[in-house]
Amino acid sequence: MKKDIEKIFKSTNSVVVALQHAQSVDGYITKEAVALIADVFGKSQCEVYSTATFYHQFTFEKKGRNVISVCMGTACFVCGAGDILKKIEDELGIKAGEVTKDGKYSIEHNVRCVGKCDAAPVVMVGDKMIEKATVAEVVNEIKRLSK
Numbered sequence: 001m002k003k004d005i006e007k008i009f010k011s012t013n014s015v016v017v018a019l020q021h022a023q024s025v026d027g028y029i030t031k032e033a034v035a036l037i038a039d040v041f042g043k044s045q046c047e048v049y050s051t052a053t054f055y056h057q058f059t060f061e062k063k064g065r066n067v068i069s070v071c072m073g074t075a076c077f078v079c080g081a082g083d084i085l086k087k088i089e090d091e092l093g094i095k096a097g098e099v100t101k102d103g104k105y106s107i108e109h110n111v112r113c114v115g116k117c118d119a120a121p122v123v124m125v126g127d128k129m130i131e132k133a134t135v136a137e138v139v140n141e142i143k144r145l146s147k
């Protein structure tokens with residue numbers, strides 16, 4: 001990855017582009033990537049970390065190729081989001097905040113209101129938002145992605 005980061009430094013001098021590259025390679029921003037980018041760009045690791053935390057697109061946790069988010073805000077919670085989350089955890093054999101062994105799925109933890117309270121409970125499976133979600137719909141979507 002060092003050669004790629006050096007190339008990005010020479011062509012764009014953009015820490016953001018370097019971070020995007022690092023995340024595309026590893027799936028998330030590793031401590032090693034922060035150290036490497038800091039070294040190549042002549043910045044402190046704190047400066048690189050500050051840039052990465054400013055942008056919502058960067059994550060410091062390993063995630064699955066398909067990220068599942070169950071909104072646990074008040075409206076969704078009272079409409080059954082807790083039961084849906086439990087079923088997803090059982091289906092995938094992981095808890096919220098974890099990644100399946102094959103790296104295919106991860107479940108976000110502590111997801112709060114996503115601004116669609118009128119459609120509660122709301123679940124995101126990959127790019128698909130499921131409104132007024134039921135356990136059956138969510139499980140079907142997960143199975144569809146498994147194919």
Ligand code: FES
Pocket residue numbers: 071072073074075076077112113114115116117118120121122
């Ligand atoms: S509480 Fe879930 S969308 Fe608002």
